[in-house]
Amino acid sequence: MFELTDPTEVKYYQWITDEISNIIGSIDGPILEVGGGSGALSFELSKRFGCKATILDSSDVALEYVKIVFGEHDHVLVKGDATDIQFSNESFSLVHSIGLIEHFSDDIIDKMVKEMSRLVSKKGNIFIAIPNYFSPDMISLWMKYGKGSERYISVKRLAEIASNAGLSIVASGHSEFSFSEDLGRFIPRSIEKILGRCGLGFLNYVMCKK
Numbered sequence: 001m002f003e004l005t006d007p008t009e010v011k012y013y014q015w016i017t018d019e020i021s022n023i024i025g026s027i028d029g030p031i032l033e034v035g036g037g038s039g040a041l042s043f044e045l046s047k048r049f050g051c052k053a054t055i056l057d058s059s060d061v062a063l064e065y066v067k068i069v070f071g072e073h074d075h076v077l078v079k080g081d082a083t084d085i086q087f088s089n090e091s092f093s094l095v096h097s098i099g100l101i102e103h104f105s106d107d108i109i110d111k112m113v114k115e116m117s118r119l120v121s122k123k124g125n126i127f128i129a130i131p132n133y134f135s136p137d138m139i140s141l142w143m144k145y146g147k148g149s150e151r152y153i154s155v156k157r158l159a160e161i162a163s164n165a166g167l168s169i170v171a172s173g174h175s176e177f178s179f180s181e182d183l184g185r186f187i188p189r190s191i192e193k194i195l196g197r198c199g200l201g202f203l204n205y206v207m208c209k210k
Contacts, residue, residue, distance in 0.1 A: 029093030035100030039066035129205035167208035175201035
């Protein structure tokens with residue numbers, strides 16, 4: 001349960017929850033996380049807004065880890081393909097995905113985002129975020145562990161992908177969050193904001209709606 005016990009990880013997921021809340025206000029229905037990983041963001045969102053979460057991932061290992069993070073819960077864990085999600089149209093008030101689409105080709109990404117668009121309600125929102133290549137965090141991680149299959153997708157390109165799926169852009173930009181150990185475990189909020197404004201924040205993101 002590293003994501004819910006490590007102070008920096010807790011700060012990270014609470015920050016994303018705050019950002020989503022600041023952009024759209026509240027969430028009044030179920031949420032879907034596409035590419036769940038740990039499910040920690042859905043955990044924070046469901047706790048904040050009192051909504052039920054569905055976590056979709058193609059990996060049994062990831063879903064088993066979600067069970068550990070959530071503990072006893074009534075949320076839904078689903079093994080599935082993000083390009084063909086087995087739920088009815090407009091089933092969710094928020095669909096969110098972080099650190100997923102940058103691992104795939106353009107045609108696969110388009111299919112994923114169109115599925116997210118199909119599944120979100122007319123008054124709902126879609127939040128997509130990916131790690132920013134130019135952030136000190138990513139550079140630090142690559143130096144320690146090597147680079148994976150990620151590819152760079154700019155904020156502008158994220159907005160284009162969303163628009164191609166028929167979505168309207170509510171907000172987009174670079175995060176104002178950093179948790180690089182090289183910058184100190186808890187750097188001042190003012191420095192985080194400067195990093196974000198300079199395009200060096202940990203995430204590139206877009207918030208959309210139909």
